[in-house]
Amino acid sequence: MQAEVEAVARIVRWRMWGFEWEGTSGAAMANIVQFENVGLRYGDGPETLSDISFALAAGSFYFLSGASGAGKTSLLRLLYLAQRPSRGIIRLFGEDAVTMPRARLPGFRRRIGVVFQDFRLVPHLSAADNVALPLRIAGMPEADIAEPVSEMLAWVGLTERAGAKPETLSGGEQQRVAIARAVIGRPEMLVADEPTGNVDPEMAERLLLLFDSLNRLGTTVVVATHDLHLMHRVPSAQMMRLVKGRLHDPTGTLRHPPARELA
């Protein structure tokens, strides 16, 4: 595992926001996200999410599960600030994300890597240019971009497809480009919606290894999945389960994560 973490560390050596964030070394665990009685209603329909309260401990790995329609994607959209809640409090990176002025949202979003369920690749850019996008947006010198991009494409098994446009890629290939793009800037938080839904079990393991390595480098990871097998592959991960728009938290551990020191 250490070899994989080091390999990933070499690829994601660039941090895409312009300041240092607290890694895991010796730092006391803080909560990177806090939801208090959050509700979400689309239009004037019933609440899709109700009374959602939890905190995500910085540097932890979470799986989000739940039946189809339980509200996983909706919860993730609140997390990466694509959606404002109808009620409740959301604190992200220590700030109130609900009342935050719109102008500040892009800066916050840049600290979050997102793997969308429908990939959202830029259609006129090649796979390599899609992966390079976060680095270019962050102003990384052009001369420094090619190497991490090709290493990342190699990790997800797409070296041969680097020049291909998204429309010529299979669903699984597009998904791997989307994952490479989400992780290449070593985000502070990674949010992934069914990131292994279109790949074979062997590739799913490899992608999970990538998430796990990124997590060991300090990124807080949240993965929504139906795949029980996948969940068992990260024994240290915490489970979050949505049941009809409510978070199942009988012991209150999600609401009040135990404070712990990392080595």
Ligand SMILES: Nc1ncnc2c1ncn2[C@@H]1O[C@H](COP(=O)(O)OP(=O)(O)OP(=O)(O)O)[C@@H](O)[C@H]1O
């Ligand atoms: N933009 C929207 N407008 C109206 N209703 C929506 C919208 N997005 C989601 N919903 C509804 O909210 C509920 C939860 O949807 P959501 O996509 O969050 O569930 P999910 O758990 O991610 O499902 P799946 O596993 O099938 O992706 C569903 O009933 C869905 O129809």
